[in-house]
Amino acid sequence: MKFDDLKRIGKIEYKGSKNKEKFCFKYYNPEEVIFGKKMKDHLKFALSYWHTLVAEGIDMFGDATMDKSFGQNDPLEKYKAKAEFCFKLMDILGIDYYCFHDVDIAPKGKDLKETFAFFDQMVDYLASLQKKYNKKLLWATANNFSAKKFMVGAATSPNADVYTIAAAKVKKTIDATIKLGGSGYVFWGGREGYETLLNTDMEKELDNLATFLKLARDYGRENGFKGDFLIEPKPMEPTKHQYDFDTATAIGFLRKHNLLADFKINIEANHATLAGHTFEHELRTAAIDNMLGSIDANEGDVLLGWDTDHFPKDVYGSTLAMYEILKAGGFKNGGINFDARTRRASNTVEDLVLAYIMGMDTYALGLRKAVALIEDGRLDEFVKERYDSYNHGIGKRISEKEVTLEELYEYALSIEDLEVESGRQEYLESIINQIMFS
Ligand code: XUL
Ligand code: CO
Secondary structure, eight states: OOOOHHHHOOOEOOOOTTTTOEEESOOOOTTTTETEOOOHHHEEEEEIIIIIIOOOOTTTTTTOOOOOSOOOOSHHHHHHHHHHHHHHHHHHOOOOOOOOHHHSSOOOSSSHHHHHHHHHHHHHHHHHOOOOOOHHEEEEEEOOOGGGGTTTTTTSOOHHHHHHHHHHHHHHHHHHHHTTTEEEEOOOOOOOEESSSSOOHHHHHHHHHHHHHHHHHHHHHHHHHHHHHOOOOOSSSSSEEESSSSSHHHHHHHHHHTTTTTTTEEEEEEHHHHOOOOOHHHHHHHHHTTTTEEEEBOOTTTTTTEEEEBBOOHHHHHHHHHHHHHHHHHHHSSSEEOOOOOOOTTTHHHHHHHHHHHHHHHHHHHHHHHHHHHHHHHHHHHHHHGGGGGGSSSHHHTTTOOOOHHHHHHHHOOOOOOOOOOOHHHHHHHHHHHHHHO
16 A cells, blocks of 8 residues: 555545545535534544554455555654554545544554553654644544453453553553644453353453543543543453443443443444344443443445445445434534444455445445435334333323332233324334434
């Protein structure tokens, strides 16, 4: 991949849905105001550093298909070139935010000390690029799952020395988040789980994990981090049983350990489906507890059933997701991070740019359609009507928590004609199609 390719492509502009040019937005018009805000402020798109600047197309069966060294051999120069490319790419796409793992942005040193020294240099370099290009950090995270030492976990490792290394990496990454003005700090528990109970003290691991999150929270707050700490749930992969299974599980864990006030959830579409949920289920679950923080936008492949991190193309999905996000009041510290990569055979800079264009247009169109659904009002109206029995009589008393079980018993005996209203699912689904395709 070469810088020249980006220059050749140039700035990506909005040209409308009738346009057939390759390099333009058909639906994403950043400055357009809809539903009270500019599209770019509703969507707050972010680039994922790991997929975009690091992943080179390696899979279980094949070698790299992409070269992201940008012609550099010296490790630091290579990472500086990646950073430069990252900001130039964000610039032509009009993406305002980015997200990274500690290991994504800097080369590995001979030991932890040297690794941290490289990291510090690269954080300073990113700070200067942020200023130059007027870009922001959405969130950062520590990769505590790839290295061999994390093979049986990090904050849930049975080995206390490993726990300290994980903690040190989190400390450094929180420092970087603060320095770069990031509005989020993510914990994705890649190997915070287990393969078999035969060798696992689950209670101990969960207790250690809670302590770890508390230490990170306290350190962040003491050092001026005002953004959200975020848990990114995923049910499995790489571990068979991952502790942060889904949004409900993560919220329950945070509640038990009194961490709700400082944490929110970062919900990834492909993780939701792995947990056997729809993305919108996860979004709603977070929203009703005021825990919806940020999203990782991507999608899986129905025929593969694992975390394939495709760039999102399913407008039906993005519409239902944006519907939930708008109804939850939109993003505050969070945004839409494309935790997505081009397919292994889409290995050019052009492919990368086209993938982001598709992802951004998918969510822009989703936003437009979600607004149309809300403005149409039929879905809201139907749901409101459906629960109307709780607005008066015995239902009102249930809602207001004024009833006793005996009262309900007496009432139930007095019911003569009972008719439960139709759920009208197919009708409601047809409304979505009508809005989507008109
Ligand atoms: C892995 C995943 C991660 C997190 C950050 O499935 O989603 O990239 O988003 O560690
Ligand atoms: Co993710």
